[in-house]
Amino acid sequence: MSDSGKANDLLAQIPKSDKPGLPPVHLWHPEFCGHIDMRIARDGTWFYMGTPIGRKPMVKLFSTILRRDGDDYVLVTPVEMVGIKVDDAPFVAVGVQVEGEGEAQILRFTTNVEDEVVAGAEHPLRVMLDEQTQEPAPYVHVRSNLEALIHRNVFYQLVELAVPREIDGRAWLGVWSAGEFFPIGLLPE
Template sequence: MSSTGKASDLLAQIPRSGKGLPPVHLWNPRFCGHIDMRIARDGTWYYLGTPIGRKSMVKLFSSIMRRDGDNYVLVTPVEMVGIQVDDAPFVAVALEVLGDGEQQLLRFTSNVDEVFDAGVDHPMRVESHPDRDEPAPYIRVRSNLDALIHRNVFYQLVDLAVPKVLEDGRRWLGVWSGGEFFPIGPEPD
C-alpha cells in the first residue's frame, strides 16, 4: 500500500481470531511509508485530517499499533505504515480503586476500552515538560505503548497520594498499586 492508500485496505489485512490482540510483535513486513493518520494528545484519531468517528475502527487500528524506537506504526502480516502520535497513543480515562494502603490496586480504563492494573507490568510515571507548566502523568498500557493519564484521573491519584521516603532519602507523595509505590511528586515542605 502506498502512503496515499486507504486505511480500509490496511484494516482488511488484519487477521481476526477473536481472542486478544494480534501478535504484532511477531510480524516483520516491509515498511510502506507513512499514512496521514495522527493521534492527538487528547486521544482523538485523525485520518486525512478528519476525526475518526467510529470507536470500533479506532479500537481496531489501536490493536495493530506498535512502537519501533521513536516511531509508531500500524502493522499487519504483509505491510507496515507509519503514523504520527502527538504525545501518547492512549489516554487513561477512568480509574477504579480496589482495596487500600499498600494492598491497593488501581485499575485503569483507556480511551479504547482496554482495562489494566497499575503494577510491575503497567508502571506509572510523572514527567515534567519544559513547554507545559503542569505534570504529565503516564501509565504503560502494553509493550512499549503508554497512556497519558487524563487530568481528572490524575486528580483522583493525587487525592489517593501518601508520603513515602524513597531509597535516596527524599520524601515523595505517591500511590500504591499491585504492591508497587509510584511517586507522583516531591512532598511539600
C-alpha cells in the same frame, strides 16, 4: 494508491481470530510502506487525512495493530507496515477503579480504546514534569512499549489517594498499586 485505499487495505489485512486478545504485532515484520496521513492527538482523538475518525470500533481496531518501534509509531499487519504520527501517547487513561487500600490497593485503569490495565510492576506509572511550567504529565504503561497519558481528572483522583513516603532521603507523594509504590510528586521541603 491513495491514503484512503491504504487505510482500507490495512484493515482488510488484519487476521480474523476466534480467540479474544490482541494480534501478535510483535511477530510481524513486513516491509515498511511509508507514512499515511493518520495522527493521534494528545487528547486521544484519531485523525485520518485531517478529519477525526468518529467510528469508535474503527479506532479500537486500529489500536490493536499499533506498535512503537523506537520513536516511531506504526500500524502493522502480517503483510504491510505504515507509519503514523502520535502527538504524545497513543492512548488516554480515562478512568480508574480503586480496589482495597494501603499497600494492598489496586488501581485499574481504562483507556479511551477500552484497554484495562492494573498499575504494577508490569504496568508502571510515571510522571514527567514540563521543564518550563512544572505541569505534571502522568502516564501508565499499557502494552509492549505503548503508554496512556492519564487524563487530568483521573490524575486528580490519584492525587486524592496519594500518601507520603521517603525515597532516597526525599519526601514524595505517591500511590500504591499491586504492591508497588509510584511517586507522583515531591513534597516541599
